[in-house]
Amino acid sequence: MAAFVLIHGAGDVGWYWHLVEAELRARGHETIAPDLPCEDDSAGLPSYADVVVDAIGGRTGLIVVAQSFGGFIAPLVCDRVAVELLVLVAPMIPAPGESPAAYWAATGYDKEPRAGYDDTIELFYQDVAPELAAEALRRGRGQSEARMGEPSPLRAWPDVPTRVLICRDDRLFPARYLRRVARERLGVTPDEIDGGHTPALSRPRELADRLEAYAATVVKGP
Template structure:
């Protein structure tokens, strides 16, 4: 049995992984897909959230599952969640046996880190669909307006679910880069699960980040930015393969 800790991206909660988690559990694996502290909270909760706090939260989940199952631990992050798992691996490289980046932010080590902002796409439509809340402590996204970017290929019966779980995103972690080193973060095997039809993080941006982090394995899915809704079976297969 393997263990999977699944870290959601911006504006989402752990519920986005429900379909994938159910498939992995049905195959005998242990899964945690928590909602990061502060997500959707009031001003105090939003301001209290930090990237380091989230990274340590993810590490605690890895440690809990490892002690419970004793099997390999895969720490996966979607979208902004890539920064969370990167910093977690930098803090404690031994906590996870494999890192999985699901169309996620992949921060390179060393001087190439300065090139990352140029690979972050500017999406005017998404910016128009967002608004500050709680005195600037967080950002909310209009679900209907975000759907063409987040889940345009999502099955019709899951579209409502795809936007119903969107919540306020703390501004602090979103604007904090993960600083990683080749010696610590770079010592953990990692795989990038690229999504060909992604409109939030277009494939050229995903591959631009990959080019800055040589040694990263790649798995390709024909999916939008939400493979946990669009192709949950293939995503579960890809994650399970990493535990082997």
Template sequence: MTTFLLVPGLFMGGWAWEAVAAELTAQGHRALPVTLPGMAERAEEDPVGVGLREHTDAVAELLDTEGPGIVLVAHSYGIFPALAAADRHPGQVARVVFVDTGFPEPGESVAAQMPQLGLPDHALDGLVPVPEEIPAVHAVPPSELERYHRLATPQPVRTVTEPIELTGAWLKLPTTGVFCLANGLSLEFARTLHGTGLPRFAKLADPAVTFFELATGHYPMLSTPVELADVLMRAAAGEGVGLYED
């Protein structure tokens, strides 16, 4: 049995992982969807006062409580608090799984890594509003789209402007990247990044790093939860392809 700690992306709570968690549980594993402070059912916890540090502390506390041997799964923004927590407590983590996201550099913020989103510019009273729509390219079915708009909550702006604290300890952890092809991430793109020779992309070719590709958009926990759960179980077993494998 493997314990999966599931950290959501922007605007979402643990609810986003319900279908994935159900499939993992049905296959005999333990799944722990995370709702970060100030989000979803925790939105009453002074969301304006919540920053990346508070989100990191929440994940780190769960690692302390539930580890060692956790497979730490993070979608999109969730990699920031998840990776910072894993960097603090690498002995609690068996593998980090990046779901349609990259890894930040020490001192980098979400806003700095993804300036094209303009997240701080959209903030009102310390919160980034939930986007009005999820484009059709992401293949989220109507029922899940309705649920997203009903349950999604504004994102505390400090979570995307505060820099991540990393020592580099996480770099020694086995990792798996799950690319969602309709969102533009792929093995081919990762090879291009590694081919630049920039030090930040060196880990992509590490023998302990594996990859999977899913033929869906940026929200696979909503669009293809069974397929995503299967990939997570395979990742936990060390499966996947290396950067330059066919």
């Protein structure tokens, strides 16, 4: 069985993964979903990685799963602990030495055709049940931008098998955009599922199925 390390996105909390955690635990896996220090102006990317590494402790058989901005944190974690597989979901995919603030221009985000959405639910949670979307907004936190201009300490992509899973109806990171970024930055063709930017809330069972299938390719059974 695997130990899934679940890294949430910007301005969020580990609760984002709670439905996926329930699915994975019911199947015998272990899950860890720490809260990142999103509101801490003193916390840079290494501090975010520290929180995740501390939560991992001495666990082995690790599958690191990162959503959205968590893609900046996950490769730093993989540089510091032994990881079987890295899975990026609706992700940001950083280049070595790139800052989160520089990511948008570097990936040509603003040049991609996409519709604009002023409403947070319409942008992030369009396919999430209304009561669950409301709870996600209530639990969300402000995201500090104080150190987002600092270069990532990532020197090279970690030597860990990496899968990219994108969402066909993602309004923040359109599928066409992420297909291109995954190809240019990792040389991979991403896998795809239906749904918007937050599949852990809209399609937890389907996402758990995908994660378990990925884990089966690298982690032996008990």
